[in-house]
Amino acid sequence: MLDATVVNRTQDVLDTLNAALENTDIEAATALFATDCYWRDLVSVSWNLKTVEGPQGVADMLSRQLDKTRPGQFALQDGEMPTEEGGITTAWITFETKVGRGWGLIRIRDGQIWTLLTALQELKGFEESRGKRRPMGAEHGSRKNRSTWKERRDAEEASLGYDTQPYTVIIGGGQGGIALGARLRQLGVPTIVLDKHNKPGDQWRSRYKSLCLHDPIWYDHLPYIKFPDNWPVFTPKDKVGDWLEMYTKVMEINYWTRSEVTKAAFDADAGHWTVEVNRDGEKVTLNPTQLVLATGMSGKMNMPEFPGMDRFKGTIQHSSQHQGPDAWTGKKVVVVGSNNSAHDICAALWEADADVTMVQRSSTHIVRSDTLMDIGLGALYSEDAVANGVTTEKADMIFASLPYRIMHEFQIPLYDQMRERDAAFYDGLEKAGFKLDWGDDGSGLFMKYLRRGSGYYIDVGASQLIIDGEVGLVQGQVDHFDEDAVVLADGTRLEADLVVMATGFGSMNGWAADLISQEVADKVGKVWGLGSDTTKDPGPWEGEQRNMWKPTQQENLWFHGGNLHQSRHYSLYLALQLKARLEGLDTPVYGLQDVHHLA
DSSP states (O other), X not given: OOOHHHHHHHHHHHHHHHHHHXXXXXXXXXXXEEEEEEEEEESTTTSXXXXXXXXXXXXXXXXXXXXXXXXXXXXXXXXXXXXXXXXXXXXXXXXXXXXEXXXXXXXXXXXXXXXXXXXXXXXTTOOOSOGGGOOOXXXXXXXXXXXXXXXXXXXXXXXBTTTBOOSEEEEOOSHHHHHHHHXXXXXXXXXXXXXXXXXXXXXXXXXXXXXXXXXXXXXXXXXXXXXXXXXXXXXXXHHHHHHHHHHHHHTTOOEESSEEEEEEEEETTTTEEEXXXXXXXXXXXXXXXXXXXXOOTTSSBOOOOOTTTTTOOSEEEEGGGOOOSGGGTTOEEEEEOOSHHHHHHHHHHHHTTOEEEEEEOSOBEEEEHHHIIIIIITTTSSHHHHHTTOOHHHHHHHHHHSOHHHHXXXXXXXXXHHHHXXXXXXXXXXXXXXXXXXXXXXXXXXXXXXXXXXXXXXXXXXXXXHHTTSSEEEESOXXXXXXXXXXXTTOOEEEOSEEEEOOOBOOTHHHHHHHTOHHHHHHHOOOSOOOOSBTTBOSSOXXXXXXXXXXXXXXXXXXXXXXXXXXXXXXXXXXXXXXXXXXXXXXXXXXXXOOOOOO
């Protein structure tokens, strides 16, 4: 049985914190925090996604926000007991603010707060209609001329965007736009999701046919509706597409297909956007108050230009344009790049009997899928984790509770284990000439993803093809194209019928430049990255993802996206920020991000 003194000590810290906050005694509140503390706040205190570091950071946030947001009533979460391990007490907590309720996770060391996560979950008076508050649905009794659910939905779809204006427009209908659209629907925020494809899920269906989720299913649930327990661990792309299409309909999202934004502009005086849309050939003008770019990290392709590309007689495609290997059986294919898409495409081409060569331009981090699941994800996102009571929601909060500043310290030992477990595998890759890395500091895949969103491959089989020499591998930089070949800087000539440029994607603010203006894109600056001063993530330190899911320097413009896990988790906090503004609540933002990099 847990020593009651652990509960008492934890409660004492919370009680002391409550008293200090209630008395607006910032000095007393700050004294509860360790010298190397981290308070990560998701919207509740800061109306931002913000991590403050050290007692000075805590004091600064409280001095600016305490009177405005009034956090307090910190308590141990019902049914959850604190745990103690290695001198660290960890406890699930609940709390309230002036306008909302939240929960989080606290870690206490030597009687002081080491890490604190506070995450807003709902707004008082604007709670979601779920659980005991769920709608009745069918209306019992008799009433003349009443409309059915379908008639009401049809009327709403016909009116919104024409007779009535949405409060929010989301540009991009992939998993990010759909997850946020579902959240906003449940909060009663009139919203339209715009997408250029024929139907939801086509973003996935249109990609190369071997594409699948490399993350396991427990990591990839959408809000409200989890995948069924017989769903495959790794979901093929077309099955993902079908799920998104179903989800969009079931969650009653106002989703406009075949709708492409041609121009958007913000009217600061009127406080709304003008969004010009080509909706299946019809020009429609929308005037939302809030505009969300959910165009995806993998949306705006990086397509480099090299001398001679116009003379090349074969086909040149970006990886996002490549639909599969069927047309290339017996042909020579060069794939430029060595991350996830490059490996997937090479493997599929090999299976179709193409002669395929990968051009590796820089080192790549590789981790085997099974090993990643066992060591990297198993404790939080697995069937065993579920059996141990780690729900998706808990897993998300545990992951969110680790401050980015020190997250690499937790990741490095895990990747050291992976390197040791798969030593023979890595030895084979290096003997084949493949250049490997483990991130600038050895922290591996997750930190690479958070810092730069690239530079890695989760191995599901392609690496063995490289080890065995079935997929050719050359090192170097592309210099130019001949009529029938790619020529590298060292003179290596690779004959090709098809060249696939698996060269990644640009910052999401590139979409802001295209759809709004370069001025606005520069105003918000680079999207993604932590400011870790590692490769492709220049400093200074930000402590949170740049511009994601939070206010930007451009009024009423937001960015939303990431993988399925991030789309699920962070869509809640963006939705609450938008709902609060719709209802006219005071939303004083603390720590609005400065702009240090334009792209």
